[in-house]
Amino acid sequence: MEENCFVSDIILPNMLHALTVRSPVAKGRLVSIECPELPEGYMLIGAKDIPGKNCLDDSDIPILSGAELSYIGEPVALLLGPDINILEDRIRNCKVITEESEPVFNMGGADIAAKREFSTGDIDAAFSGAVSVIENDYITGIQEHWYAEPCGAVCWPEQGKIVVRTATQWPFHVTRSVCGVLGVPPSKVLITPTITGLHMDGKLWYSSLVSCHAALGAWIAKQPVRLILTREEDFSFSPKRFGAEINCTSAINERGEVSGLDIKAVVNLGAFAVNADEILELVNLGSAGVYKIKNIRFSGSAIKTNIPPQGPFAGLGLAQGFFALERHISYIADSLGQDPAQWRKQNFNAGPIGQSGSSGKGKRTSLGNLLIDNVIDISDYRRKWAVYELLKSVRKKNAETTPEQGALHRTWMERTEGLRGIGIALGYQGNDSLNANAAMYPCGVELILNKEGILDIKTGMTSSDSDHGSVWAGLASGILEIDKKKVRVSYNADSQDSGPSTTSRNIAVLTRLIEQACKALHKRREKEPLPITVRKTARPQKSNDAEALLPKGVIDSNSFSRLGWASSVVEVEFDPISYVPRIRGVWMCVDGGKILSEDRARKNLKTSVLQALGWAYREQISYVDGAIPDDQFENFDIPGLSEIPPIIIDFINNDAEEPKGIGDLPFCCIPAAFVQAVSQAAGCHFLAIPLKARDIFSAGRL
Numbered sequence: 233m234e235e236n237c238f239v240s241d242i243i244l245p246n247m248l249h250a251l252t253v254r255s256p257v258a259k260g261r262l263v264s265i266e267c268p269e270l271p272e273g274y275m276l277i278g279a280k281d282i283p284g285k286n287c288l289d290d291s292d293i294p295i296l297s298g299a300e301l302s303y304i305g306e307p308v309a310l311l312l313g314p315d316i317n318i319l320e321d322r323i324r325n326c327k328v329i330t331e332e333s334e335p336v337f338n339m340g341g342a343d344i345a346a347k348r349e350f351s352t353g354d355i356d357a358a359f360s361g362a363v364s365v366i367e368n369d370y371i372t373g374i375q376e377h378w379y380a381e382p383c384g385a386v387c388w389p390e391q392g393k394i395v396v397r398t399a400t401q402w403p404f405h406v407t408r409s410v411c412g413v414l415g416v417p418p419s420k421v422l423i424t425p426t427i428t429g430l431h432m433d434g435k436l437w438y439s440s441l442v443s444c445h446a447a448l449g450a451w452i453a454k455q456p457v458r459l460i461l462t463r464e465e466d467f468s469f470s471p472k473r474f475g476a477e478i479n480c481t482s483a484i485n486e487r488g489e490v491s492g493l494d495i496k497a498v499v500n501l502g503a504f505a506v507n508a509d510e511i512l513e514l515v516n517l518g519s520a521g522v523y524k525i526k527n528i529r530f531s532g533s534a535i536k537t538n539i540p541p542q543g544p545f546a547g548l549g550l551a552q553g554f555f556a557l558e559r560h561i562s563y564i565a566d567s568l569g570q571d572p573a574q575w576r577k578q579n580f581n582a583g584p585i586g587q588s589g590s591s592g593k594g595k596r597t598s599l600g601n602l603l604i605d606n607v608i609d610i611s612d613y614r615r616k617w618a619v620y621e622l623l624k625s626v627r628k629k630n631a632e633t634t635p636e637q638g639a640l641h642r643t644w645m646e647r648t649e650g651l652r653g654i655g656i657a658l659g660y661q662g663n664d665s666l667n668a669n670a671a672m673y674p675c676g677v678e679l680i681l682n683k684e685g686i687l688d689i690k691t692g693m694t695s696s697d698s699d700h701g702s703v704w705a706g707l708a709s710g711i712l713e714i715d716k717k718k719v720r721v722s723y724n725a726d727s728q729d730s731g732p733s734t735t736s737r738n739i740a741v742l743t744r745l746i747e748q749a750c751k752a753l754h755k756r757r758e759k760e761p762l763p764i765t766v767r768k769t770a771r772p773q774k775s776n777d778a779e780a781l782l783p784k785g786v787i788d789s790n791s792f793s794r795l796g797w798a799s800s801v802v803e804v805e806f807d808p809i810s811y812v813p814r815i816r817g818v819w820m821c822v823d824g825g826k827i828l829s830e831d832r833a834r835k836n837l838k839t840s841v842l843q844a845l846g847w848a849y850r851e852q853i854s855y856v857d858g859a860i861p862d863d864q865f866e867n868f869d870i871p872g873l874s875e876i877p878p879i880i881i882d883f884i885n886n887d888a889e890e891p892k893g894i895g896d897l898p899f900c901c902i903p904a905a906f907v908q909a910v911s912q913a914a915g916c917h918f919l920a921i922p923l924k925a926r927d928i929f930s931a932g933r934l
Contacts, residue, residue: 236427237426239381240381240384242397243458244388245456246314247386247456247458248312248453248456250319250449250458251459252307252310252311252459253267253308253311253323255297255301255308256328257330258301258302258335258337258538258858258859259303259335259538262297262329262330265308265309266326266327268322273313274311274312274318275453276312277296277309277310277448278298278309279294279295279297282296282448283451284412286298288405288437288440289405290405293441294307295307295444296310296445296448302504304540305468305469306540307445308328335537335538336538337537337855337857342500343535347533348509348531350528353528358483358526361485362484362492363485364484364567366482366484368480368560368917370478370555370920371475371476371920371921372473372475372551372555373475373851375432375472375545376472376851377431377470377472378868378870379399379431379466380427380430382463382466384460384461385445386457386458388456389455390422393419393420393421394416395422396446398439398446399426399431400425400428400443401435401436401439401732402732403423403725404692405440406439409444410443413448414447421447423443424725430843436543436544437471437506438543467860468540469540472542473544473546473551474500474502474511475499476498476515476552477498478495478496478498478519478553480495480556480557481493482494484568488568489524490523490525490564491525492525492527493521495519495556496531496532497556499512499535500539501536501541501542503537503538505534505535505541507544509534510544510548510549512532512534514544514553515550516549518551518553518659519556520557521558522658523576523579523581524579538858539855545899546843546896547661550661554657558658558905559907561576571617572656573656577600580601580658600658604656606799607656607800607801607819608801610819610821611654611803613654613656617654623651624912628915650806650807651914652913653803653804653910653913653914654803654909655802655905655908655911655912656801656905657902657905657908658799659797659897660795660897661796661896661897661900676692676770677689677742677746679708679750681762683762685718686720687712687714687720689701689704689705689708689719689720690721690723691721702829702832704719704721711747711754743891745770748768749766749768752768796824797823798823798894800901800905801818802817802906805913806914810925811926813923813928815845818841818902819879820880822882822897824891824894825885826887827883833881837897840897845903847921848903848906849921850871851869852869852924914928914931
């Protein structure tokens with residue numbers, strides 16, 4: 233069977249299909265399941281049929297709920313059979329009897345799953361001596377992943393083992409979870425990952441849940457089982473980017489600097505609050521920003537509610553934190569009558585951040601200047617900002633001198649051209665997890681050069697598509713002087729758990745190991761006969777970059793290393809009739825260290841830019857009473873090819889020795905730049921995403 237395929241490509245003889253019976257209530261107790269009579273060869277599997285543990289590995293998420301119900305759509309049973317049409321008919325008539333309780337969907341009455349507090353400097357003194365205080369609430373909504381295919385798994389028994397095929401970013405987590413639910417040792421479970429596609433970190437743990445369902449069915453039925461969610465199921469019940477509310481209150485001194493920053497964050501992680509501690513750490517880091525602020529206080533809470541479990545997603549919690557802080561900085565600059573780009577240059581942190589190994593404040597400051605100056609130059613930001621500011625002031629003056637209410641709105645409507653604005657933002661990302669357990673997951677590679685001159689590169693991490701494999705094949709081909717076609721890249725199930733494939737670990741960490749292994753193999757080839765095997769392993773290291781962003785003890789910077797940086801500019805125009813923003817251009821200046829393939833790096837960044845813009849204004853989805861309404865699925869909007877704006881990517885520091893993470897950078901800076909651009913065009917500060925056309929329309933009537 234082809235290894236590099238999608239789950240939906242896998243069809244096996246005597247295969248059973250599986251459908252999921254789900255909870256109809258957001259909170260309550262499961263009483264019973266009333267299922268119509270099933271034909272021979274069909275079966276209903278519930279929590280009582282689980283031979284092992286009824287939870288995912290390292291989590292309290294149940295495989296099948298047997299009693300307490302925590303969200304609408306929670307799996308309570310599996311319906312198996314050979315004909316999916318019969319299954320669909322039966323499941324429509326399957327009744328889940330419950331005793332419903334009062335659910336909680338927001339902060340009021342929610343359980344606190346995790347808290348994070350820290351303080352540095354004298355925040356009270358900063359506010360008591362402030363010339364002015366600026367406070368705003370910044371809100372980020374949820375986001376859908378929209379995979380190439382919905383989540384699914386195909387499992388079957390083979391020689392006393394259970395074989396699992398699924399698209400996952402963490403195959404070892406799938407293995408441990410399946411072993412737990414079946415009550416078998418790891419030697420009895422064999423996982424071969426399929427193509428994940430552009431997952432946006434949406435397949436960190438949810439694939440394990442679906443795999444456990446399919447594996448449980450295959451174990452009990454002793455036949456192959458195929459469980460693939462429908463698009464509607466995946467849209468409604470799989471993890472979304474979590475929503476956040478972040479209050480930023482700043483003390484401004486007589487020099488226009490932020491002398492104190494008080495941050496209060498609440499993130500809604502839904503049922504079971506997965507990864508709560510780590511998410512709060514990252515929200516903490518992002519909302520503290522990259523500017524010279526000596527006095528900071530952070531208070532964050534992760535709440536557990538009765539919406540489906542939410543996920544970290546691309547940008548993890550950094551993206552939400554950076555949106556709040558970068559919007560806040562632009563708001564402050566506007567309030568002071570300053571260019572937001574110039575304010576950032578003057579206040580960029582000159583401390584030891586940016587580039588590991590460099591020394592002296594000059595080098596640190598130059599990174600911020602280089603990022604900002606480059607993106608200003610390639611976007612013509614300075615001229616555009618000045619022109620759009622002038623037009624904004626003219627509109628404001630006209631509105632103030634016109635007594636009729638709604639005059640500004642009529643002025644907009646009478647215009648034949650759209651209103652324009654431009655925004656700028658900064659951000660960074662690491663190459664790994666802040667989780668203290670990250671040290672348990674060393675990255676490793678194994679290279680085998682056989683007698684036929686074929687090189688096998690085996691890793692314990694999965695890749696989203698063929699891009700990483702192609703880059704690694706090219707790297708190995710150049711070092712070993714062999715044909716690129718003779719290089720094969722595959723997942724190694726026998727390796728040590730390398731942790732999840734996220735935050736650019738593949739390209740930033742494994743690439744370095746593969747390069748080292750190739751060089752070692754090259755030396756040995758001159759002295760030893762083939763085949764030759766070389767193994768390289770690297771454990772997460774303490775990050776000077778991350779430790780320097782906040783005072784000692786504020787974060788656990790283990791493995792959050794080699795920060796990638798970006799500055800971005802977004803220019804917008806919106807029609808004064810429809811009030812729908814149109815992106816005129818996106819520019820990014822990226823410090824990604826050593827870029828092995830600029831073409832592939834640009835392609836991946838442009839894709840992430842579109843996804844970040846989708847989060848900022850295109851993807852208008854939200855939970856209503858614990859569920860996403862059907863019309864939001866039907867009207868879900870992602871940009872078509874004709875709507876893709878010009879996107880210019882400029883790389884700096886390409887002569888660095890090692891690559892850094894860059895894939896999440898657009899999520900950390902594009903949304904804030906976009907909202908600032910719309911705010912300038914509309915002459916009104918917007919503080920939330922996704923930004924809605926009716927919000928812009930309402931602002932125009934003020």
